[in-house]
Amino acid sequence: MVPEAPLEETEAGLAAAGDGWFVLNARNAPWYEREGRGFYCEFEDLIHLPQVGVNLTVVRPGEPMAMYHWEADQENFLVLAGEAILIVEGEERPLRKWDFVHCPRDTKHTIVGAGDGPCVVLAIGARDHQGREGWGGYSVDEAAIRHGAGVEEETTDATVAYARFKGGRKGRYPDGLLET
Numbered sequence: 001m002v003p004e005a006p007l008e009e010t011e012a013g014l015a016a017a018g019d020g021w022f023v024l025n026a027r028n029a030p031w032y033e034r035e036g037r038g039f040y041c042e043f044e045d046l047i048h049l050p051q052v053g054v055n056l057t058v059v060r061p062g063e064p065m066a067m068y069h070w071e072a073d074q075e076n077f078l079v080l081a082g083e084a085i086l087i088v089e090g091e092e093r094p095l096r097k098w099d100f101v102h103c104p105r106d107t108k109h110t111i112v113g114a115g116d117g118p119c120v121v122l123a124i125g126a127r128d129h130q131g132r133e134g135w136g137g138y139s140v141d142e143a144a145i146r147h148g149a150g151v152e153e154e155t156t157d158a159t160v161a162y163a164r165f166k167g168g169r170k171g172r173y174p175d176g177l178l179e180t
Helices: 142-146
Strands: 007-010 013-016 031-034 038-042 052-059 069-071 075-081 083-088 091-096 100-103 109-114 119-126 136-138 169-171
Touching: 052 109, 069 109, 083 100, 083 119, 091 109, 100 109, 109 119
Parallel strands: none
Antiparallel strands: 007 013, 031 038, 031 169, 038 052, 052 119, 069 136, 075 100, 075 119, 083 091, 083 109
């Protein structure tokens, strides 16, 4: 029988303090405020999840979730609230609540907030190649650059791709963030 993992209080919120299953409301989990890139709750930060990455992102209109990139593993996105623009393989597609996006491995993509309010996106991706050589890279794309989500020169270095953004601050859930 798999035991329940205990949750422990940290400065930024609750986190799993051991192996096992658990239930945690996103409002009680640690969040990152990323200037110019919205808010981000990385559930895999709560406990080591070696097979799949799961996170929740809230971006305001004009804010990119990520820089335009591709990965050697698949990624999937579900818009839970608001509107966004998907930039995929150089094309722009509008997204709205309940739109699901599947990006097979090697698909160049990003999502940028749109509309007149915040956009909430659930992201789920495989982690077979994460943090290893050949994980993916950041590609040059005119649409992504036009939306502030593109690099001027191709790179595999995240510090180069995100150089214009300040580092995020880890903290508690910002009240009202998920009330859209």
